Amino acid sequence: MTDRCGTIWIAIEGENAKMIYDIIVNSHTYKEYPDSLKLDYKEGLLLIMENWWCCSPFADCVIPFLLGDDYYYMQHDDLDDEWETNDHERKYFTIPTYDEP
């Protein structure tokens, strides 16, 4: 067993945003566990937040299978206090920086 957990934020743009929003809201998982993913959909942009524990099948598997690499994400791993993002141009996400104590 692992205590690894964290949070991932995903941003999806354009036509993909509506497609993924429809897939999620009609999915079995979202209907049964509506708190598992937090969604914010405005025309042309879907923002998703997932709190994961142990592993994240949605962010690690479902989204890449559906979209390839065509999305932005920022992830925090609580155990190691590590951040990761593929949004290097900071379109949606910027990895937080902390002041030295």
Add this chain to the structure above:
Amino acid sequence: MIDWSKITDTSKYVVDGDDAKRVYDILQMSYFGKNKKLPTSLLPDTSKYNYKLEYKYEDGVLYIEERVSGCSGGFIINELLFFLVPHDSIYILSERCNDGVPWSYSIKDDEGKYFVRPPKTEYELQQEAEARRFEEDTTDLPF
């Protein structure tokens, strides 16, 4: 020591009922459906690993076969299906081979609606015999 490059997993899935067409449409619209390959984030090195996915929709039933070798991209369809549809809409027969020889099977179709589990393999029989021996040994312990 297991040589994982020689391990192959083949899983056959069936989705029926109202969910079959919805899942088929999602597969068709997906990155995989459009490109017939996994993105590099899921399968970084196609020269080392092998992943094959085939599916067809026929008479209201969706048939899927996923073949994974060398522990590549494993069980992606499993994660996708269980995210999309209820547990009881999915039927599965999985075969694990070691160097081409069937090693073990697992099934999620107890009524045999779409799949019948093949007879137990030599490996499975050996595992069962070992488990029985272990149980007998531990029941003889004096505490």
